[in-house]
Structure formats: structure tokens, C-alpha cells
Amino acid sequence: xxxxxxxxxxxxxxxxxxxxxxxxxxxxxxxxxxxxxxxxxxxxxxxxxxxxxxxxxxxxxxxxxxxxxxxxxxxxxxxxxxxxxxxxxxxxxxxxxxxxxxxxxxxxxxxxxxxxxxxxxxxxxxxxxxxxxxxxxxxxxxxxxxxxxxxxxxxxxxxxxxxxxxxxxxxxxxxxxxxxxxxxxxxxxxxxxxxxxxxxxxxxxxxxxxxxxxxxxxxxxxxxxxxxxxxxxxxxxxxxxxxxxxxxxxxxxxxxxxxxxxxxxxxxxxxxxxxxxxxxxxxxxxxxxxxxxxxxxxxxxxxxxx
Amino acid sequence: xxxxxxxxxxxxxxxxxxxxxxxxxxxxxxxxxxxxxxxxxxxxxxxxxxxxxxxxxxxxxxxxxxxxxxxxxxxxxxxxxxxxxxxxxxxxxxxxxxxxxxxxxxxxxxxxxxxxxxxxxxxxxxxxxxxxxxxxxxxxxxxxxxxxxxxxxxxxxxxxxxxxxxxxxxxxxxxxxxxxxxxxxxxxxxxxxxxxxxxxxxxxxxxxxxxxxxxxxxxxxxxxxxxxxxxxxxxxxxxxxxxxxxxxxxxxxxxxxxxxxxxxxxxxxxxxxxxxxxxxxxxxxxxxxxxxxxxxxxxxxxxxxx
Numbered sequence: 001x002x003x004x005x006x007x008x009x010x011x012x013x014x015x016x017x018x019x020x021x022x023x024x025x026x027x028x029x030x031x032x033x034x035x036x037x038x039x040x041x042x043x044x045x046x047x048x049x050x051x052x053x054x055x056x057x058x059x060x061x062x063x064x065x066x067x068x069x070x071x072x073x074x075x076x077x078x079x080x081x082x083x084x085x086x087x088x089x090x091x092x093x094x095x096x097x098x099x100x101x102x103x104x105x106x107x108x109x110x111x112x113x114x115x116x117x118x119x120x121x122x123x124x125x126x127x128x129x130x131x132x133x134x135x136x137x138x139x140x141x142x143x144x145x146x147x148x149x150x151x152x153x154x155x156x157x158x159x160x161x162x163x164x165x166x167x168x169x170x171x172x173x174x175x176x177x178x179x180x181x182x183x184x185x186x187x188x189x190x191x192x193x194x195x196x197x198x199x200x201x202x203x204x205x206x207x208x209x210x211x212x213x214x215x216x217x218x219x220x221x222x223x224x225x226x227x228x229x230x231x232x233x234x235x236x237x238x239x240x241x242x243x244x245x246x247x248x249x250x251x252x253x254x255x256x257x258x259x260x261x262x263x264x265x266x267x268x269x270x271x272x273x274x275x276x277x278x279x280x281x282x283x284x285x286x287x288x289x290x291x292x293x294x295x296x297x298x299x300x301x302x303x304x305x306x
Numbered sequence: 307x308x309x310x311x312x313x314x315x316x317x318x319x320x321x322x323x324x325x326x327x328x329x330x331x332x333x334x335x336x337x338x339x340x341x342x343x344x345x346x347x348x349x350x351x352x353x354x355x356x357x358x359x360x361x362x363x364x365x366x367x368x369x370x371x372x373x374x375x376x377x378x379x380x381x382x383x384x385x386x387x388x389x390x391x392x393x394x395x396x397x398x399x400x401x402x403x404x405x406x407x408x409x410x411x412x413x414x415x416x417x418x419x420x421x422x423x424x425x426x427x428x429x430x431x432x433x434x435x436x437x438x439x440x441x442x443x444x445x446x447x448x449x450x451x452x453x454x455x456x457x458x459x460x461x462x463x464x465x466x467x468x469x470x471x472x473x474x475x476x477x478x479x480x481x482x483x484x485x486x487x488x489x490x491x492x493x494x495x496x497x498x499x500x501x502x503x504x505x506x507x508x509x510x511x512x513x514x515x516x517x518x519x520x521x522x523x524x525x526x527x528x529x530x531x532x533x534x535x536x537x538x539x540x541x542x543x544x545x546x547x548x549x550x551x552x553x554x555x556x557x558x559x560x561x562x563x564x565x566x567x568x569x570x571x572x573x574x575x576x577x578x579x580x581x582x583x584x585x586x587x588x589x590x591x592x593x594x595x596x597x598x599x600x601x602x603x604x605x606x607x608x609x610x611x612x
Binding site: 101103104130145146147148149173174175183185197198199200201202203205206207218219222223224225226277280283284285286287289291292293295296298 | 453454481509511512525532586593
């Protein structure tokens with residue numbers, strides 16, 4: 001992917017609210033002719049453009065209608081990820097439940113076998129992990145398109161990310177997973193988790209610790225009946241949507257694992273895919289837009305043989 | 307709402323992709339202290355800041371679990387709106403069905419009593435109504451926040467809108483309703499309709515005729531099981547989700563109507579509400595973002611006595 005030279009920082013600094021960071025590359029030119037579909041790009045990709053999920057950082061939740069797979073983000077929320085794994089391994093989520101589904105917002109789940117249940121190995125509260133310093137040693141593949149909320153947005157190892165001059169953080173896009181908390185910013189920990197099922201509420205960015213992303217099963221997480229209680233909580237435990245347990249993939253016998261790989265967001269094929277969606281042109285889409293929003297991008301995931 | 311003076315057009319023109327229109331007002335300053343909640347703003351609003359829905363341009367769809375109410379937008383798609391009303395009045399949608407639910411995209415519905423059913427009074431195909439000329443005599447309350455897809459975004463009589471130097475159009479935000487079409491841009495007409503249930507796919511803007519907005523019942527439209535066929539279509543009619551009929555509110559006996567009013571998007575209270583969400587600060591949200599995305603804004607709707 002080639003980028004056209006960017007414009008000067010001084011101009012952008014003057015335009016303030018109307019400007020993205022001047023360090024962002026310009027939007028690439030449209031590909032000639034009709035754009036390839038994601039399936040076309042995937043078919044033409046090379047094996048080394050894919051990354052196998054790490055079983056130690058992959059969670060399964062098995063619902064009656066299928067498995068939800070979550071990839072954890074230890075680079076961004078190391079303490080939360082370690083705690084969620086400790087909670088999972090101690091059986092905290094056995095016979096767990098979705099307790100809240102607020103329309104156009106989140107699906108939230110917890111242990112819920114017993115509302116008073118306390119963790120034994122894991123802990124209830126951790127200090128916030130809302131962001132990293134801007135210079136943290138993590139990849140950041142910049143998306144050149146303008147964003148409402150942040151100076152720059154893009155991808156870091158497949159996760160949606162944003163940054164400003166001081167900080168870098170995981171962005172609350174559709175399917176991202178975070179740790180619920182109380183009013184105290186240091187009251188989250190992972191005993192209650194949520195995922196975004198709607199127009200992405202990016203105003204949550206840097207207000208909650210984001211811990212990962214649903215990479216399979218959003219069609220399950222997004223389609224539960226909405227709760228009719230305050231903030232979408234189900235009014236009674238009878239309404240809860242049960243999952244058998246949350247499990248770390250590494251702890252599941254190999255024959256029962258869902259082996260997934262995800263397209264590398266620093267690969268040429270991923271850039272081709274994003275630009276094809278940005279300039280989508282085919283028999284149906286005849287008016288290419290030339291822009292794409294971070295949260296409208298789907299990072300390809302596919303099942304692989306063991 | 308006061309606006310800070312905007313920056314110069316020449317600078318923005320140079321910054322290209324990184325710039326919003328220079329005619330947009332600057333983002334208003336944060337309110338002092340904690341921001342009011344939507345309920346607070348609604349409670350403090352004046353009666354004249356609300357607008358009663360016009361029963362002639364309001365549709366009902368009654369599902370087993372509740373009523374969905376759609377406000378039509380005749381200013382933007384006059385021919386489609388007239389045709390949808392003709393189809394409704396001839397009974398085209400009696401015993402209709404949701405035929406498609408594609409996760410992170412749309413819920414789509416049709417007549418579906420008989421796949422071969424043809425309209426008798428209404429028609430199957432109309433010329434596209436994707437946009438209006440920029441100078442069309444419609445209100446446009448500009449939102450000053452940056453947008454990924456358009457020079458300017460905002461509201462027109464409660465509907466999400468966007469514009470560039472040539473055109474103005476209804477934006478594909480969560481809950482907006484459009485007319486499905488085939489490959490031919492002039493093949494829509496309203497016999498199949500869809501609403502957005504996800505991260506808003508604004509790349510559809512100006513590619514389909516948008517005809518209105520769900521103002522009540524999105525918690526029904528967004529929670530159907532996702533279809534497992536191609537593009538989220540249900541594979542068999544047995545999977546369809548049925549609604550009794552689609553009705554124009556004016557044709558329903560007054561005692562059976564759902565009487566709604568919506569906050570005027572050109573009112574002081576609406577501006578207060580938007581700015582309070584943009585700078586949301588309270589016991590939980592301690593880090594005000596200072597930006598808001600068009601599609602994250604909920605225009606208040608409430609039921610009124612007859």
C-alpha cells in the first residue's frame with residue numbers, strides 16, 4: 001500500500017477540531033475497476049499473513065446455541081487479563097450468566113451462580129488499565145481516515161486502537177470486551193465483563209479497562225432479548241441467559257478446541273482488504289465513498305485444522 | 307448554544323482528508339460541573355421544544371412482543387414514502403415477515419405472505435431517491451464534531467443527515483430505515499425495507515433510498531436470531547419472524563394509536579442534551595471526551611396522552 005504524502009502539521013494544528021493528526025498517512029487511491037470482496041482478498045492471501053490465536057489468551061463461552069470465542073489483549077491490560085484467567089481457572093464462571101443486555105449498547109455477563117460469590121484465587125478489584133503511554137512498545141498500524149474521537153486510530157495485532165499525543169488505548173468498537181466497574185475507576189477486575197453490540201460507544205474509551213475482543217460468536221452475544229430493567233439488566237435471575245462455563249482454550253482438550261487464525265493487521269492483504277472496503281465498487285455499490293470508519297472494519301478470522 | 311468562531315476555509319482545504327468543512331461551527335465549550343442526564347434535560351424542556359409525530363407519516367408494525375413505530379421522511383424520499391403508504395393501505399404487508407437479520411448490519415422485512423406477491427396499487431420499482439441537492443429547502447442543524455464520511459453531519463427534523471458541497475442525504479445511523487433494491491439503482495420502491503442494527507454502515511449513504519427511522523421498538527428489531535443463510539437471510543419461511551401487518555397510524559383507531567412526540571432537534575434543550583453527552587461528566591464518566599458521533603446521539607421520544 002502506497003501513501004500519498006501527508007500535509008503539514010502547522011495547518012492541522014490551526015484547524016483544531018476539524019483536523020486529524022498530521023502524522024497520519026493520506027488515504028490511499030482507489031484500486032482500479034471493481035474492488036475485490038473480502039472473500040477474494042482472503043483467497044489471495046498468503047499463509048504468513050495470518051496469525052494463530054494463542055490458546056493461553058483465548059477464552060471460550062459455550063451457550064446452548066454455540067460457542068463464543070474471545071481473544072484477550074495482555075499487552076493492553078496485563079493485570080486484568082491475568083485476573084480473568086485466574087478467575088476462569090478457579091471456576092468462578094461455572095454456570096455463568098448474561099445478566100444485562102442494553103439495546104444499542106452492551107451485553108454483560110458474570111458468574112451469577114450466586115450474586116454474593118467472591119473470587120478465591122482471582123481478585124474483585126484492580127487498578128484501572130485504561131490506556132498505555134503513547135510510546136509503549138506496541139504495534140500501531142495507522143488508519144488514515146478521519147475519526148470523530150481520536151487523533152489517530154488503527155490496529156494493534158488485530159485489536160482496534162486509538163491514540164493521542166500522550167496515550168494509546170483499545171477502542172470500544174463492536175465486539176470489543178471490557179471489564180465492568182463501579183463508580184471507583186479502580187473497582188473493575190474482570191468479575192463482570194461486557195461486549196459492545198451496537199453503534200460503537202467510543203465515549204467509553206479511556207473510562208473502562210478493555211481486555212479483548214469477541215472473534216467468533218457475536219451473532220450470539222448481540223441477539224439476546226434486551227433486558228427491561230434499569231440499564232438493560234434482566235429483572236430476575238430467571239431471565240438470565242446461561243453459559244456452561246468460561247474456559248481458557250489451553251485448558252480444553254485439543255479435540256474440543258476451536259482453532260482460529262486471524263488476518264494480520266500489518267499485512268499487505270489486510271491493507272488491500274481495508275482499501276477495497278473504503279472504495280467499495282461493484283455491481284451494487286456504484287458510488288465509492290473513499291472513507292472507512294475504524295469500527296466498520298471486520299478483521300478476518302477463520303477456522304484452521306489443528 | 308454559542309459557538310466559538312470557526313477556523314479558515316483555506317487551511318481546511320489544504321488539509322484535505324483530515325479536515326471537516328470550514329463552515330461547521332466549532333465544538334461548544336464543556337458545561338460547568340457534572341453534565342445533566344438526558345432525563346434531566348427532558349424534565350427541564352419546554353412543551354414547544356417537542357414535535358408530535360404526524361399520523362399520516364407514521365407506521366406501526368405489531369410483533370408478538372410489541373409495536374415498532376417508524377417515522378417516515380417524505381421530504382427526503384417523497385416517492386418512496388408515498389409508495390410505502392400505498393402498499394400499506396392495499397394490504398401488501400398483511401401477515402408480513404422479517405426475512406433477513408444479518409449480524410452487525412441490518413434487519414430486513416417484506417410482505418412474505420407469498421414470495422410472488424405483486425403490488426396492486428403501489429409499485430415494485432421507483433427511481434432512486436438517494437439524496438437531495440445541497441440547496442434543498444430543508445432544515446440542517448449542523449453538528450460541529452468531525453465525521454469520517456461526510457463534510458458535515460447533523461439533524462433535519464429529527465433525522466440523521468449529512469451533506470457535501472453538492473448534496474444532502476439521510477445518513478445510515480442505527481435505527482434508520484431504507485428501501486432494499488436489486489443491482490439496478492432504480493429497482494427499490496419499498497416492497498422490502500431494512501433498518502440498521504449495528505455499528506452504522508455509513509458506506510450505504512447515497513447508495514440506497516432512506517425513507518425514515520425507527521422511533522420506538524429498536525429493542526425488538528435488533529434482537530431477532532441472526533439468519534444463517536447467505537447475507538443473513540433466513541433459509542426457510544419457517545424461520546421468518548412474523549408481524550401482523552404494517553399500518554399507517556392515521557388509519558388506526560385513535561384508541562389504538564401510540565402517540566409519540568420527539569424532541570425538536572433545532573431546540574435549545576436538544577443542543578443542551580447533545581453537549582451534555584459530548585462532555586459527559588458524572589460520578590462514573592470522569593474523563594470527558596469533548597466529541598460526539600452523529601450516530602451515537604439518541605433523539606428523545608416520549609409517549610403523550612391523546
